[in-house]
Amino acid sequence: MHLFYCDETNLEERAGDFLIYGGLIIDGATSKDFSEAIDELRAQHGVPRDYRLKFNPGPEGFTHAQFIALKQEVLEVAATFGARLVVYTILHDIAVNSDTARRNGINTVCYHFDCILNRVGGAGLVLIDRFNDEGNAIDAHLRDKFTVGITGLPYSPEMRLANICGFHYSAIGQSHFPSVVDVALGSIRLAINAHTRETTGLLPTANTLLSLLSPLFWRQNAAEPVPELGFQFSPKVIKAPRYKAKYQGLKDFLAEAGIATH
Numbered sequence: 001m002h003l004f005y006c007d008e009t010n011l012e013e014r015a016g017d018f019l020i021y022g023g024l025i026i027d028g029a030t031s032k033d034f035s036e037a038i039d040e041l042r043a044q045h046g047v048p049r050d051y052r053l054k055f056n057p058g059p060e061g062f063t064h065a066q067f068i069a070l071k072q073e074v075l076e077v078a079a080t081f082g083a084r085l086v087v088y089t090i091l092h093d094i095a096v097n098s099d100t101a102r103r104n105g106i107n108t109v110c111y112h113f114d115c116i117l118n119r120v121g122g123a124g125l126v127l128i129d130r131f132n133d134e135g136n137a138i139d140a141h142l143r144d145k146f147t148v149g150i151t152g153l154p155y156s157p158e159m160r161l162a163n164i165c166g167f168h169y170s171a172i173g174q175s176h177f178p179s180v181v182d183v184a185l186g187s188i189r190l191a192i193n194a195h196t197r198e199t200t201g202l203l204p205t206a207n208t209l210l211s212l213l214s215p216l217f218w219r220q221n222a223a224e225p226v227p228e229l230g231f232q233f234s235p236k237v238i239k240a241p242r243y244k245a246k247y248q249g250l251k252d253f254l255a256e257a258g259i260a261t262h
Contacts, residue, residue: 001028002122004086004113005170005177007129008105009189011098016196018250019095020188021105022087023113023126024078024181025218031177034081038176041077045070052172053179055186074183075212084218085184086112089192090234091246102131103141104234110161111150112229116218117163124163127170129178142167187213195253196246210257217259225260233261 006023026034042053047070051059058067088105095101110126117124126145131138146167149160172178191206191213193199215222218230233251238244251261 001165002026002113002117002120002124003028003031003177004110004124004126004164005129005175005181006106006109006126007178007181007185008102008131009185010193011102013092013095013098015093016246017092018089018192018196019092019098019101019105020087020089020185020192021102021109022085022181022185022188023109024177024184024216025084025086025113025116025124026177027082030081034077034083035176037077037081038074038180041070041073045073053176054172054182055189071183071187072212074180075187075216078180078184079212079215083180083216084116084230085213085216086116086218086230087185087188088232088234089250091243094235094238094243099137103137106141106145107150108232108234110145110164110167111159112232114161114163115229119220122163123165125165126167127177128167129181130169130171184213184216191257192250192253195250207257210254210259214258225262227262231259231261 003026004023005026006021008019008021010017010020045066047053047059053074055071058070062070086109088108090101090104092098106128113124113126128142145161146164148158151158170178172182187209190202191209194202194206217226219226233247238247254261
């Protein structure tokens with residue numbers, strides 16, 4: 001069984017920013033050891049038991065350097081246990097709104113998770129960070145993902161995600177894994193925003209974070225670029241030159257940091 005913990009970041013509708021939705025695939029066979037390794041990491045760093053680990057803010061009393069070291073080791077532990085990132089991103093200028101973009105992100109990463117399960121074998125569970133959207137549409141959306149699957153595909157009106165046994169909610173503090181996802185996606189957000197907002201002072205930090213994230217992205221072969229199953233830019237076809245340039249600029253930025261994408 002493979003676990004797929006999902007979350008979003010950069011939800012604020014800001015021109016020039018990319019909404020990011022992603023998930024972390026964790027092999028159920030090694031999940032206990034992975035969880036215990038995060039336990040040990042927290043103990044080594046003196047993290048208070050009641051602190052809910054997120055990308056920000058850090059534990060009370062931690063220096064900036066101490067918190068950075070903790071997050072870096074969290075990403076390194078995730079890579080050691082073979083956790084793999086699957087990411088969807090869309091420019092806010094193109095997205096209908098944040099709620100719709102987030103639901104589309106859920107559709108995409110869950111479909112890609114199902115495709116990856118076809119390749120690696122085994123079944124999967126999707127665990128989505130709980131949130132409230134307009135009309136609480138997420139509940140019906142997840143029921144639809146389980147009973148129907150993906151609809152509106154160009155080659156089929158609908159496709160059941162047959163490898164996925166369930167869609168459930170998770171929250172930080174209920175497991176270490178939502179914390180790992182939050183740290184990973186928060187790192188991606190900081191790096192991408194440093195580029196899109198031209199915050200040159202943060203670019204060295206962005207490059208460091210991307211080098212830590214690179215081994216986490218799902219690839220069929222570690223030596224190959226990250227395929228669409230691992231990093232999906234949406235929409236696939238962008239006609240407006242000003243938006244196309246933003247996507248190409250982001251792809252180039254990621255490639256320079258060691259995350260070449262298709």
